[in-house]
Amino acid sequence: xxxxxxxxxxxxxxxxxxxxxxxxxxxxxxRIVDRHCDIVLVGDSVxxxxxxLPSTVGVSLDMMIMHGQAxxxxxxxxxxxxxxxxxSYEESPEQAFRNAALIMTETGCGAVKxxxxxxxxxxxxxxxxxxxxxxxxxxxxxxxxxxxxxxxVQGRGDDAFHIQRDAEAVAExxxxxxxLEKVPATLADRITKTIPIPTxxxxxxxxCDGQILVADDMLGMFATFRPKFVKRFAELGDAADAxxxxxxxxxxxxxxxxxxxxxxxxxxxKAE
Ligand code: KIV
Ligand code: NA
Numbered sequence: 001x002x003x004x005x006x007x008x009x010x011x012x013x014x015x016x017x018x019x020x021x022x023x024x025x026x027x028x029x030x031r032i033v034d035r036h037c038d039i040v041l042v043g044d045s046v047x048x049x050x051x052x053l054p055s056t057v058g059v060s061l062d063m064m065i066m067h068g069q070a071x072x073x074x075x076x077x078x079x080x081x082x083x084x085x086x087x088s089y090e091e092s093p094e095q096a097f098r099n100a101a102l103i104m105t106e107t108g109c110g111a112v113k114x115x116x117x118x119x120x121x122x123x124x125x126x127x128x129x130x131x132x133x134x135x136x137x138x139x140x141x142x143x144x145x146x147x148x149x150x151x152x153v154q155g156r157g158d159d160a161f162h163i164q165r166d167a168e169a170v171a172e173x174x175x176x177x178x179x180l181e182k183v184p185a186t187l188a189d190r191i192t193k194t195i196p197i198p199t200x201x202x203x204x205x206x207x208c209d210g211q212i213l214v215a216d217d218m219l220g221m222f223a224t225f226r227p228k229f230v231k232r233f234a235e236l237g238d239a240a241d242a243x244x245x246x247x248x249x250x251x252x253x254x255x256x257x258x259x260x261x262x263x264x265x266x267x268x269x270k271a272e
Contacts, residue, residue, distance in 0.1 A: 004075075004076065004078065004110065007111050007133035007177075010176055011176045014209055016209075019177075019211075021212035022039075022215045022218075023046075023212070024041075024075075024215055025070070025071065026074075027073045030070070030073070033075075033215060039079045040081070041081045041083065042064065042082045044059040044064065044084075046059065046067050047059035051063070061088050065102070065103060068082040068103060068109055069106065072107050079111065080111075082109040083113050084113065089123060090116075093127070094126075096123045097126060097127055100132045110133065112127070112133075113179065114135075115137045115141035115143050115144065116137075116138070116141060117138040118166050121173045124174060124175050128173070128174035134173075134174070136177070137179040138181075139180045139181040139182055140153070140181040140182035141181070142181075151182070151227075154181075167199070168194075170197075171196055176197060179202060179212060180200070182204070185204065188201055188207065192205070192207050193207075203229030214230075220233075
């Protein structure tokens with residue numbers, strides 16, 4: 001059995017082979033992601049993707065812990081990272097520590113992720129100095145959708161300076177990696193070159209030290225949500241639609257269940 005990847009292992013991959021990262025919210029998908037990826041993230045995107053919430057703002061600590069526990073059971077070799085939900089860390093480094101420790105002890109994850117750059121510098125330093133590895137998340141930070149006024153590209157023009165400063169702040173504070181979401185490629189290139197920790201891009205640049213996507217997005221589970229930065233590697237939503245349509249047709253025509261799906265009066269084999 002290969003030992004699980006640790007935050008220091010991830011840090012050591014700076015400038016090396018790209019870090020392959022993907023989200024998972026359930027045990028069966030976590031098992032598949034674990035076979036191919038370096039990092040499995042239980043993202044708070046779970047609120048929108050699985051629970052139908054309008055944004056990640058309504059995601060609770062309980063939801064993150066429950067999905068974190070499910071994913072933990074499917075992960076053996078990748079690093080498991082769990083998102084801290086909105087409202088669970090912004091108040092103070094102490095509040096952040098209390099809730100991050102709860103997430104770690106309840107889920108057995110190897111690190112937590114939180115959104116924010118310079119404003120979270122003190123908190124990231126406090127957590128890392130007290131034994132909790134932190135992945136930072138800057139650029140477009142979806143938990144701030146209400147103040148940002150939408151899911152727009154961040155750091156264009158003069159705003160680039162602020163994102164660059166956020167990247168330097170989280171690295172300085174001790175984060176072992178940082179997600180760069182929806183920023184111009186040139187800015188992602190510059191940040192990747194200048195900070196000492198791995199950058200993990202989503203809608204960023206191929207030069208980032210790693211890439212991440214929401215698994216359900218790249219598997220093509222939805223017809224409606226198709227952001228530019230998501231490449232669809234499959235169309236599972238279409239496949240599920242077709243399969244369910246066939247099931248409905250066969251139930252209505254009594255084609256299903258067939259002879260092989262029903263039981264005779266006498267036992268036929270071991271599986272029965
Ligand atoms: O919640 C999430 O899935 C994320 C990734 C997209 C980075 O934060
Ligand atoms: Na997230």
